[in-house]
Amino acid sequence: MIYTLTFNPAIDYVMRIGELNLGETNRSESEEIHFGGKGINVSTILANLGLETVALGFIAGFTGEELNRAVTERGIHTDFIRLSNGNTRINIKLKSEIETEINTQGPAITEKDIAKLYKKLEKIQNGDTLVLAGSVPGTLPQNIYEDIMSKLNGRDIRFVVDATGELLTNVLKYHPFLVKPNRAELEEICGRKLDTDAKLTEAAKELQKQGAVNVLVSLGGDGVLLIDEFGRTHRRQAIPGRVVNTVGSGDSMVAGFLAGVKRNYEYALELGIAAGSATAFASGLASKEEIMALCQK
Ligand SMILES: Nc1ncnc2c1ncn2[C@@H]1O[C@H](COP(=O)(O)OP(=O)(O)OP(=O)(O)O)[C@@H](O)[C@H]1O
Ligand SMILES: [Mg+2]
Structure with missing residues (x-):
């Protein structure tokens, strides 16, 4: 089973407005509502690709109930903790x-509430995957990813960490199966510009030396670089197409990679790129049809 954890899920209320005038009454031309958060995005693409997944995290109030309903409707199992105050x-x-x-x-x-989360995490079995994606709310201890991994250490669990800065570097010692920084995040971690493939490879290998099993560096429209567990470097270009909205491309790539890795790293990369690009070319997260159409290219 692939579990994802989203501390602070969100409903995005997107409004298109011809001209926005501050201090006046504006009228929107259209509105859309999207349910998400990085972990939920990963679960959504996994479910779209036909994989079983459980979304963990915290919800509250009527917006939380609606988010839970919408996420369940996508074919995702949810096991959210309900907070007693406030609203998602x-x-x-x-x-x-x-x-x-x-x-x-x-x-x-x-x-x-955190104690309840640890209780739920107890259910994760040998052979399962846990995806820790996104930032940790400022009100929580910033070493919580580390704590989770240390508590589950010793079990045969594949951890995936898509986070920035110390949130990521502090967990490397627990040997996460996959980390997925983008170029800017990797530059921030190693404190230098990474404007060539050689520099990117060197920096990614440093993360591997510090403990990561696989290091996947997503490069937006420039594609992706993977240092796999055997130390092999893979470099792929992105799929060309008309970009509509790149939000969630990284999350889609993580999901595609996890869906493909059961076969091998070549296929994991192929499906990861297809999922990332398909989401970049769609208005929301990509469907299975959109992903598989690019995968065949
Ligand atoms: N403009 C683009 N054209 C084609 N493919 C893209 C484009 N942008 C992203 N992708 C695909 O999606 C993958 C992930 O994108 P990106 O590197 O932007 O992730 P990210 O910065 O982590 O995004 P986010 O955190 O917002 O989900 C890329 O490696 C690529 O395969
Ligand atoms: Mg990202």
Whole structure:
């Protein structure tokens, strides 16, 4: 089973507005509502590809119930912890000539709630995968990914970590099966510009030396670089196409990679790139048909 963890899921309320005038009453031309969060995005692509997945995390209030309903409808098993106060957040995205985002705080998570999470994590068995994706809310201990991995250490669990900075570097000693920084995140970690493949390879190998089993560096429209567990370097170009919205491309790539890795790393890369690019070419997260169409290219 592939579990994903999303601390602070969100409902995105996207409004298209011809012209945005601050301090006045504006009218939107259209609205869309998207349910997500990085872990949920990974689960969504896995479910789209026909894999079984459980979304873990925290929800609250009526928005949380609606998020749970919408996520379940995608064919994802959910096992969210319900917080006693507040509401799952709604983030506002205003699309006019320029884009304005207002991201909201989200409900408070208490120590008791964290204890409930650890209880749920107990269910994860040998051979399962746990995806830890995204940032940790500022109100929580910032070593929580580390704590989770140390508590589950010793079990044969594949950890996937898609996080930035110390959140990522602090877990390398627990040998995560996969880490997936993008170029900017890898540059931030190693503190230098990585503008050539040789420099990227060197930096990715440093993460491997520190403990990561596989290091997948996503490069947006420039494709992807993988240092696999055998130390082999794979470099692939992205699939060309018309970009609509790249949000969630990285999460899609992680899901595609996990779906493909049962076969081998070549196929994992192929499916990862196809899923990442298919999402970049779609308005939301890609469907199975959209992903498989690119995979055949
Ligand atoms: N403009 C693009 N054209 C084609 N493929 C793309 C494009 N942008 C992203 N992709 C595909 O998606 C993969 C992941 O994208 P990217 O490197 O932007 O991830 P990311 O920065 O982690 O994104 P996010 O965190 O927002 O999900 C890329 O490696 C590539 O295969
Ligand atoms: Mg990312």
